[in-house]
Amino acid sequence: MMALAFDVVLAALLILAALAAVAGRGLFRAVIFFIVYGVLVALAWARLGAVDVALAEAAIGAGLTGVLLLAAHGRLRREGLEADPGAGGQGFAAIGGAGVALALGWAWFALPEPATATRAALDSALPDAGVGNPVTAVLLNFRSFDTLLESIVLLAALVALWMLARDGAWGERLGLPQHARPGGVLASFGRVLPPLGLLFGAFLVWSGADDNGGAFQGGTVLAASLLLAMMAGLYLPPRIGERLWQSALVLGPVVFIACGLVGALVWGGFLVLPPAYAKGVILAIETGLTISIAATLALLVIGPPEQAHNSGGAA
Amino acid sequence: MTPLIWLVIAPLLGALAVLVVPARRMPAVALGAAAATLGAALALAAQVAGLGPRTVLLGGWTPPLGIVLKADGLGTAFAVMAALVMSGVALAARHELAPDKAGARAAYGFWPLMLLVWAALNTVFVSRDLFNLYVGLELLSLAAVALVALAGSREALAAAMRYLLFALTGSLLYLAGVVLTYSAHGTLDMAMLLARVPATGDGVALGLMTAGLMAKTALFPFHVWLPPAHAAAPAPASAMLSALVPKASLVILLRVWFEAMPDAAGDAALLVMAGLGAVAVIWGGVQALVQRKIKLVIAYSTVAQLGYFIIAFPLTGGDSAVKPWSAGAWTGMVFLALSHGLAKSAMFLVAGIWYSACGAQELRDLKGLARALPMSAFAFALAAVTLAGLPPSGGFTGKYLMMQAAFVAGLWPFALVMVAGGLLAAAYLYRPLAALFAKDEAISCAPVSRVRQAVPLALAAAAIILGVLSAEPFSFIKIGKPDAAVEGL
């Protein structure tokens, strides 16, 4: 009974937060409600017992997406473009939304009994997967091709984002110049938090093999530390094409493909991992991926180069 | 190491490589990757022709756990067509997207984006896993949106924004269908889905996937994003966007209907879809007829051509005792899609040459251009023959097969639409051709090397050769053809 009451309250809060984010007044409040909504979604995942998804949703869905939206809102406000003109074509949109919602609701009750064959296949293959966490096993062994493509999708988004720079700003450092007061709160946070973030991120990757966590969750924490360090002025954001950063961006996919090709040449097929080596190879891939994901996510948040920096030399 | 793996990995590795080399080396590295991918596509085609469909279990895992790549005649034919178009695009881009012409930003971004589009296309052509196809489509969409934005102008960014919104909505609808399918059947593999016990919700799942894929393919009424997007990009990017990108979601649409859930197809839904296709053929043709800019004429022509593909759905069949006509609309549609890809890329590349050499953007700027750049004008004319569906082009073969099927199936209104579409195409292509070959007009163009003009000519000629040979490609496309395409939906 308690559990059911919890579900009802959670469902009501989710819908209220979503409603406020979609139809509420003011763009800034919409973004804040979206972040609240993301936290509630992470809670729902924890309620379902899917801790890996809860972590991913909290870190990426609510956290990073929220930061992206807030940063964009800030940029728009600086240029007076954040006024929300409200909604248009509401009847059509309401019909579309209600139609899809009803279709999904109907489909839920029309679902046949859950198929057990897939779960059985997973359970019998898991001992050969090299990792104990079944979600990590799916991500990095059974369906590793999805994960490879996914890391490429992140990279594609970054290159795409760079193409939105103005031609005049091309070649400058990424993002807007940051002005952190030396000795201010941000600067001290920026000194203390990144090493902690590094440790926590590494822990999440390591623990993902048999417990909860993984490259994407760990990479996000690392990305947050990187961002903090840059915002505190400890590092300047890079320019596009700097060798070290470019290498960090492609490291994960390169290691991934290299391991896949070793599988093809030695173990009988692309991305094949023999049980004896699976754990080592998966950890190698995850390490590479974590570095690339951290670098890519951090640069995605910083955005394209926007204007000449003071340190950027001739304008 | 099988060519099927290289087909996907070579462009991926190329994209990663161009991101770490110095900017001035990018074109050379990208051309190397293009050569490797073209080689992989041709080697795969030779294998498929000799040995039948090729299959790879990724990671060695069988479905429902793992992901299957399978190269059949359809997927391989599209991969070879894409390889030809992409090679032409890469050669053209060496000039059109040189840093001194296009700016350092566009010159930098084009190469990784082109290779990412190619990798995504090849993945979609061979993957048989619904969710893997989703990830492939997303990769394709993000890279394609960036190509639209490449020009950096206000129109380009607005077109890219609209394209992104359509693409995102489309992928969410497709994803909703995939989620319903896995929840009901516990698998994402098409072969397993074909053998599934049908569930009540299958129709809804198929409907959601279809709506999403139609939005991504720019099938009417989801076409509004396409003309501005394709016209805004630099010509080599437009060639990719118009000739290849819509084909990816089209192939998924084909596979979902014919290979995964042919039993869930209802007659009414088929007729509605085909009706939308018919409207697209007419609407796109009329719009192409009233445009003043060359690139918009070519882009609206894509809206019309995409309509033919969807008309084919209710016409399928052939070879069977139930519907015993000889060829089948399915094969005809594939023929049409292949020749459209080749001809459309040729047209956009030619338009790029005209713009950069003669500053010609509007139809009236083309007057007398055939005398200045005869090879490119000839390439445009050849591509026009294919798009209008005149013999002996591949476009003719495709339309002929589809019209035959329409008459035998008793759906003759669709045959009339196809005739009308052909006439409209002849009309909207006559306008640029008449201007090109107009006499007594002097036009000044910068010199264009023969090699640059030869690239679109070769692509346009390939579309004609497809029709001249006919028999070989015809039997190649049929390798591994799904049963539903033989028996009809």
Place this chain on the structure above:
Amino acid sequence: MNGLDILALSASALVGLGIYGLLAARHLLRRVLAFNLVGSGLFLWFGAAGARGGVGVDPIPQALIITGIVVALAASALGVALVVAHARLSGPTLPEEAPCDPEPDNRA
């Protein structure tokens, strides 16, 4: 009605709300936000469906959802950057959807 039913139905409602926002909102930033609502609602529905076996959420949907969350982030990052770049040149709404178009594009 059990807890999973409630979760699945509210997830369906979230998807509907998101679709409404995606179609109706004029400010492009709100559309990107709505896109994320649709995605997370869909994933929640998927998770509820995967939990019906009674032994926790099926790991395959969990993995697919993590992939989906990352893909949605990539799309959102490009989306918000495009919103900002587009807004700087021509305002925060798409031309023909603006409440009152300041100057129609006259470059025929």
